[in-house]
Amino acid sequence: MPELPEVEVVRRGLETAVSHRTIAAVRVLDPRVLRRHVGGPDDFATTAAGRTVQAVRRRGKYLWLPLADGDAVVAHLGMSGQFRVDDPGQPLPAHCRVVLRFADDGPELRYADQRMFGSLWVAADGAAGPAELAHIAADLFDPELDRATLVRSIRSRRSGIKRVLLNQEVVSGIGNIYADEALWTAKIHYDTPANRLSAPRVNLLLDAATAVMSAALAEGGTSFDALYVNVNGSSGYFGRSLAAYGRADLPCLRCGTPIVREAFTNRSSYRCPRCQPRPRVAGE
Numbered sequence: 001m002p003e004l005p006e007v008e009v010v011r012r013g014l015e016t017a018v019s020h021r022t023i024a025a026v027r028v029l030d031p032r033v034l035r036r037h038v039g040g041p042d043d044f045a046t047t048a049a050g051r052t053v054q055a056v057r058r059r060g061k062y063l064w065l066p067l068a069d070g071d072a073v074v075a076h077l078g079m080s081g082q083f084r085v086d087d088p089g090q091p092l093p094a095h096c097r098v099v100l101r102f103a104d105d106g107p108e109l110r111y112a113d114q115r116m117f118g119s120l121w122v123a124a125d126g127a128a129g130p131a132e133l134a135h136i137a138a139d140l141f142d143p144e145l146d147r148a149t150l151v152r153s154i155r156s157r158r159s160g161i162k163r164v165l166l167n168q169e170v171v172s173g174i175g176n177i178y179a180d181e182a183l184w185t186a187k188i189h190y191d192t193p194a195n196r197l198s199a200p201r202v203n204l205l206l207d208a209a210t211a212v213m214s215a216a217l218a219e220g221g222t223s224f225d226a227l228y229v230n231v232n233g234s235s236g237y238f239g240r241s242l243a244a245y246g247r248a249d250l251p252c253l254r255c256g257t258p259i260v261r262e263a264f265t266n267r268s269s270y271r272c273p274r275c276q277p278r279p280r281v282a283g284e
Helices: 004-018 040-048 147-155 161-166 176-186 199-218
Strands: 023-028 057-059 062-066 072-076 081-086 096-102 108-113 119-123 260-264 267-271
Touching: 004 057, 004 062, 004 081, 004 108, 004 199, 023 040, 040 119, 072 081, 147 199, 161 176, 161 199, 176 199, 176 267
Parallel strands: none
Antiparallel strands: 023 096, 057 062, 062 072, 072 119, 081 108, 096 108, 260 267
16 A cells, blocks of 8 residues: 555645646546545536646545635545546556546546555545544644654554554554564564653654655655556655565665564564564563
């Protein structure tokens, strides 16, 4: 699933491509991606048409296009959702589900989704922030983030620290890739109870997450396959710089010990068994 750097790359591309343009018409090719739009596909098309996009905003892994009259078109990319900006004469991308044509007859905005976990909807009065995203916490790049409050929130939890990092109601935007990278950088095992970490160690971990996501953003994000691309179809190259994620059996870049891959919920975690030893159980 695209994480904060990938979604931010898409946001920047969309901001340049669609801001201050008026939607002339919407073509719905597959209504399943509109399952969160209460009125259904026909209502989505008629509601979005004739509206002017003011900008493109992001909250964690969600995007929204504020419209001039106060509503917003909201998007979650899911596992494989993609926005493409293409000239109208170009063939539609594979798995294209929705097409937005603009009044200036310039490049269209096309939404494609192979696995169909993404969604689009119009949020009434959502320009400043859709109500459906109210439960999503601020991310590490949000200027309004209160770091001290976040550290206290993390340290109040008994769950393993990776579970806490992935909880979008605690801090948004961090997914499996960047959690593993941040934990490797901070030398913390993913199953260490959050309430056993000192405030300085939590701050170190958050600094590591910020740094690794900043580096990923500078390289266009992380692409392992064609499921994540920017609005122009280009891939991100941060995958070449990963220190832990996806490097099972390769030597740790710090100590040389082979990286291990371990089951984590319905995913995997990657760590160095020497740099990130398993936390001791109470009483050991």
